[in-house]
Amino acid sequence: MKDTVDHTGASVVGQLTDLVSWEATLIMSMRLWMEGPDAQAEVWRDFARCFGTEKGREELRQFETFLSRLLSAARRPLVRHGLGCTCIGSDEAILRLMVREATRGDLAEAAMIASLIVPASLAEPIALMAARVGIAMRDIARHLPTAPVPNGPPQVRRLH
Numbered sequence: 486m487k488d489t490v491d492h493t494g495a496s497v498v499g500q501l502t503d504l505v506s507w508e509a510t511l512i513m514s515m516r517l518w519m520e521g522p523d524a525q526a527e528v529w530r531d532f533a534r535c536f537g538t539e540k541g542r543e544e545l546r547q548f549e550t551f552l553s554r555l556l557s558a559a560r561r562p563l564v565r566h567g568l569g570c571t572c573i574g575s576d577e578a579i580l581r582l583m584v585r586e587a588t589r590g591d592l593a594e595a596a597m598i599a600s601l602i603v604p605a606s607l608a609e610p611i612a613l614m615a616a617r618v619g620i621a622m623r624d625i626a627r628h629l630p631t632a633p634v635p636n637g638p639p640q641v642r643r644l645h
Contacts, residue, residue, distance in 0.1 A: 499573040507619070507626035508581050512573060514622065515580065516565050518552060524568070532621070535628040544621045551614040555580075558603040558611070576602075587612050588619025 501509045514531065517524040532541040532548070556563060563576040573581070579601055587595035595612035603611055 498575050498578045501571050501573060504573070504581070505626075506629070507623040508585060510626040510629065511581060511584055511619070511622045512577050513568075514548065514625075515552060515577070516568055518549070519565055520568060531625050531629065535625045536621075544617075547614065547617050548621065551611070551618045554607075554614065555599075555602065555611055558607045560602065560604070563602065583612065584615045584619040584622070587615035588623065590616070592616065 501512060504512070510531075514528050517528045528548070529541070529545055532545040535541065536544050563580075564574055565577060566572050566574050579598060583595050583598040583602075586592075586598060592609070592612050595615055596608040599608035599611040599615070
């Protein structure tokens with residue numbers, strides 16, 4: 486997801502504080518992963534804390550593969566809000582909804598939602614990956630001491 490101020494996909498549609506814990510964890514993990522190596526280490530710690538080293542690496546690899554494939558196949562660069570922002574942008578909301586539906590087992594719905602971002606021919610494989618990512622995020626959220634909340638001031642190059 487791109488980090489420049491481009492309002493396509495950045496429209497505020499909600500707040501992190503309004504989400505169930507695992508959905509907020511999903512969005513914050515995506516933001517952290519996109520931020521770079523130092524922030525990715527924080528995502529790794531969450532996976533390792535929940536799953537242990539070996540299974541944590543496997544689950545993190547699934548998360549990274551899901552995001553990489555989603556971003557590389559997207560019809561346009563996707564937008565994320567900054568780490569310190571409590572807003573949910575429309576691209577983030579679509580990601581959340583797709584993962585939630587896939588996690589619930591409604592892969593047809595998740596694939597339809599994925600097709601808003603990627604070509605229809607890639608929507609089903611993305612939805613299948615989303616199901617596993619959602620299950621991992623639910624597990625991670627159960628192991629976090631508190632629900633993830635943005636920390637620090639918003640980055641200068643972010644919408645908020």
